Amino acid sequence: MTRPSAPDLDFLVPRHVRSFEPYIPSKPDAELKKLYRCDHLYRLNNNENPLGPPEAAQAIIAEFDPERASLYPSGDSYYLRHALAERFRLDPEQFIVGNGANEVITFVIKAFCQEGDNIVTADKTFAVYEWVATFSGIEARLVPLQDVTFDDEGMLQRIDSRTKILFICNPNNPTGTYWSEERLRRFLERAGPNRIVVLDEAYAEFVDRPDYPDGMQLLREYENLVIFRTFSKMYGLAGLRIGYLAASISLVDVIRRTGVVYSVNSIAQEAALAALRDDGHVLRTREHVAREKQFLCETAERLGIPAQTGEGCFVMMRMPISDTLVYRKMMQMGVMIRSMTGFRYPNWIRISIGLHDAMEACAEALSSVVAGER
Amino acid sequence: MKHTQKSASLRVPAALMHLPAVRSFLEETAQAFGFAQGDCFRIGLAGEELFSYVCSLESAGGFLEVILHSVDYQIRVTFLFDAQQFDPWAFNIGAHISPDDEASLGELGLLLASRAVDRFAISLRHDGRIELLVVKDKTYPETPPEAQLPVQAGNRWHIRNANPDDIRLFTGWVRQFCSLRSCPPFLNSAGRIIDMIASGEYGMIVAVDEKEMVVGGALWHERTDKAFESFGPYTASEGLTGCANDLIEGMVSRVARSRAVCLLSRWMTPAMPSGAFELLGDIALRDAEGAVHVIPVGYRHLKEDTGCRVWTAPELEPFLRSEYDRLCFARELVVARTEGEHKPAHSVFAARIDRQRLSATLTAVLDGYDAEENLRRQVAAFERETMLNIFFELDLSTAWQAALAPILLRNGFVPKLVMPYAGTADIVLFQKAFAS
Known part of the structure; x- marks a missing residue:
């Protein structure tokens, strides 16, 4: 039962490391789809470029x-x-x-x-x-x-x-x-x-x-x-x-x-x-982001959700319930957003701009979450 | 004022001849750390009982490390020793008693030590050592009723970390405006809260209006490595909905990047904003007068759920599936069955006793053929000790623990709620049904 060879971590590990909680990244898509029982997964959590590389x-x-x-x-x-x-x-x-x-x-x-x-x-x-x-x-x-x-x-x-x-x-x-x-x-x-x-x-x-x-x-x-x-x-x-x-x-x-x-x-x-060297890629991406941001903002307005939109390829929204619960509910619908408690923005979520089909799926999931709370 | 945590330790052979040394070490150190004579006496008494018990074990003969740790509001005494030198079975509460033998119920062993203190826990540490912990809260004067201040809440407020004067003002009204069911006992003393916050073990924010009046407050502390417990939000009047919301957001923001995975709340108030916490379920607590208080348990996840695999017994599966669906937690359930494998003769269950709430909580440390008998023995010991509220926390990270579920169900325990990530994996909290 005892483990005599176990190192004395209290001695070995500096206090500032001991008290630090490691960041746990999300599991691979295949694992998440299995766990959340969804047949597709739109990742809208990492602010990636939906158009891909140049x-x-x-x-x-x-x-x-x-x-x-x-x-x-x-x-x-x-x-x-x-x-x-x-x-x-x-x-x-x-x-x-x-x-x-x-x-x-x-x-x-x-x-x-x-x-x-x-x-x-x-x-x-x-x-x-x-x-x-x-x-x-x-x-x-x-x-x-x-x-x-x-x-x-x-x-x-x-x-x-x-x-x-x-x-x-x-x-x-x-x-x-x-x-x-x-x-x-x-x-x-x-x-x-x-x-x-x-x-x-x-x-x-x-x-x-x-x-x-x-x-x-x-x-x-x-x-x-x-x-x-x-x-x-x-x-x-x-x-x-x-x-x-x-x-x-x-x-x-x-x-x-x-x-x-x-x-x-x-x-x-x-x-x-x-x-x-591909400046055209920058322009195409900017146009896409502007268009889909507009779509997301209109969705937020329709649902009565406050949104914070600035520069960058993402939009923040304030949800009527805990953001981590919204994350779980949207995952069940195959949409992965970023819950913002970790950014010290409880109840907010951040949605990365994706391709339009992903944005539509996201809008539908948001509508469903909001409807469930009213 | 800078508050410091203090500790002192003693390494001593497990032999009765050292009993006076252990007792005087505990009493005199506690006194040197600034605790009142009554508190020192009680901690010495508990330590003496524990030490005597360890020395009485047949397998005794090794050394014990006795550590006295104090923060301003509490003394904690830890006895640490190598599990290889002592039979862990002996640290099951009531190990030497038989539930069917009335005479043996007098031999309550470790429970004797717990009588002098507020909380008591036995656990097996990751380094293979057994830890016996006794905790004595410092005695504080109750904030007198005449100190309660009239509160007229303004329309605007801001949230800040509580300073000692904020706490004095808060304590003045909090019990006046909040139901006693929403207020933990420690809220009756401003001095205690000030010391708890100064220790760094508790956090508190307040809402302060334009006239510098404290119109709201919320507190939290680290309950386990992964779970923080929250208290409140407390507001000075019912109309302060926005204030309650700001308090919750302020609290969540302050723990968001901590080690905690979740906030648990057994002390929610009617001011709790809708949707701020999820309801895990409720537990019933019986008090010394026999009244039963139903306590809702709120939950707020602080991270994104990465999903995990949990074990279940067939008898527990419908409950778990229903709860995971309701809470939208992604779990792969694997059914644990007895496959005929060998296991040790004796099981070990760790115990935590909270005398203020008359509650005892068991957790499984080691599996063994005698698990059911062990459970019955421990329950009998708790009931004898007037522990009216008995719980069992089952960690679903291992098949053998999940397989204990039928034993619990057969012995009157009911699954009350699932606490995601509260242990190595999720924990199912069982509660022993009250005797009629």
């Missing part, structure tokens, strides 16, 4: 020579960094490519933070900044959103001598709100040069607004600025896991020390390179 990227994936799987990829995504530099008129040494933007978040926190330091971000935003800080033993200071937008004044007030990084998600996931260039510049000036300001632009390619800041251009003026971008959203390469950061050469030189080379596979690098 055609050129699809061709790269289809034509990849299997024999190359035995060879290591470029350890630092050499050609992709050069292509990014050309596109944004920066230096290739200003880029680090990672296994998804999540990996570069980890690089940055490891590079600048040590025990006793803190980061500042919003309470209702992409969770990974907070998670990585917390399980690394770094305090995450969370500032409530103001009018569903990052609160610049509140963030500045939380800065102290141990604040190392300020994370801003622009546009914010899940609210879709963003800071204008003017507001961002004001914030950067007030934050000063002695703290890292991370601007996560995972959804930047979805935004077509004149006042939306171009973080890449601001890098020339602010040496403490770090930009995150990803190929998972607009470019439809979520399954290949590839994202990147851009910053000044001196910052990249530091961040690179905590990065893992060879973490980005060959297909991902080459598909991303091809995707980057």
Whole structure:
């Protein structure tokens, strides 16, 4: 009955890891369909691009020579960094490519933070900044959103001598709100040069607004600025896991020390390179997203459900019952949405824009859930 | 004021000659940690009974670790020892008694230790050690009736984490406006709540109106690794529907990224917004006067249900299917049958005793041929001890536990509700039907 060889986890595991709850991702579709007894499943939970990757990227994936799987990829995504530099008129040494933007978040926190330091971000935003800080033993200071937008004044007030990084998600996931260039510049000036300001632009390619800041251009003026971008959203390469950061050469030189080379596979690098050159894909996706967002908003209005729609490929809705129950009910109807309790938005759900048949199925499921509660 | 948790430990051979040392360690340490003499005496008494019991076991001879842990509002004493050196069977409540032998009912063993304290639990830890835990709540003065304040709720409010003065104001009116069935006993003392919140083990938010009056409140704490328990929402008047809603949202937001998978609530108020919690079912609690209180159990899942496989006995399957359908939880039910495999002679059931609620809750630790007899023995011991409310939590993660369901049904236990993810998998809560 006793297990004498069991390690003493109380001794081995740091307190900040012990108290951290691992994130449990959803099961594969086949398992979920079996469990929820549904014959189809529309995944509208991860803000993926329903149009898939650009055609050129699809061709790269289809034509990849299997024999190359035995060879290591470029350890630092050499050609992709050069292509990014050309596109944004920066230096290739200003880029680090990672296994998804999540990996570069980890690089940055490891590079600048040590025990006793803190980061500042919003309470209702992409969770990974907070998670990585917390399980690394770094305090995450969370500032409530103001009018569903990052609160610049509140963030500045939380800065102290141990604040190392300020994370801003622009546009914010899940609210879709963003800071204008003017507001961002004001914030950067007030934050000063002695703290890292991370601007996560995972959804930047979805935004077509004149006042939306171009973080890449601001890098020339602010040496403490770090930009995150990803190929998972607009470019439809979520399954290949590839994202990147851009910053000044001196910052990249530091961040690179905590990065893992060879973490980005060959297909991902080459598909991303091809995707980057397809501007038509961006325009087609924007048109599709705008059309289906409109459809979802009309559905919400018809059902009397408050909706929060901003930039990005998603819409939030406030449900009359617990969002986690809505998740289960909609799963039974073959529609998978994101419940927002984990974003500290209880009773809200986030719906990713999908193809129109998925949007119609979603609207039908929403109607059924709402009807059941009235 | 910074509140700190304090602890001290003693490692001692399991021999009666060390009994005075154990008792004085417990009493003097509790005193040094700031507890009143009466509380120290009781914790010493419980520790003495436990230590005597362990020393009386034939297989005794090893060492015990005695840990006294205090937070401002509570003392907890843990006895830890290796299960290889002591027969785990001996830690079944009433192991040495026979339900059919009236004389043996006097030998209540471990139950003696529980009499001096508020809660008592036996469990087998993951590291293979047996843990005996006794808990004594600090004695606080009750907030006097004259301290209750008139409350005139404004039309606007904001939610914030409760500070000690908020708690004083809240305690002033909460029992005046809320039914006693919705108020746990600890709400009768502002000092206790202040200490509970300061310990970090409980959380509390309040709704404060424009005049800085506290017009609402809600509390929560970590009941198990995966389940938080919530209390409220309490509002100063019935018209504050929006306030109750904001309190629930504030509470859920604060635990949303914690380890908890769910919030459970046995202390819901009429102010609870419709749809905020799902109703798992209800349990009936009999009090010392014989009155039966029906307690609805609310549930709020905090994560997305990833679905899982659970075991069931054929006799339990209709209940489970019906509950999972009603709650929309995706479960693959696998029927557990006795396949003739060997099992140990003796089963072990862990017990938790809550003297305030006159309740005892059993969980299955080890299977054995004597499971039914063991259950009867433990129930007899609890009934003898005037535990009026007896529960059994069956974890559906293993076939052998699910296979205990028919034994429970044969012995007067009724499945009351399913608590998703409350154990290793889901837990079915059985309640022993009241004797007529």
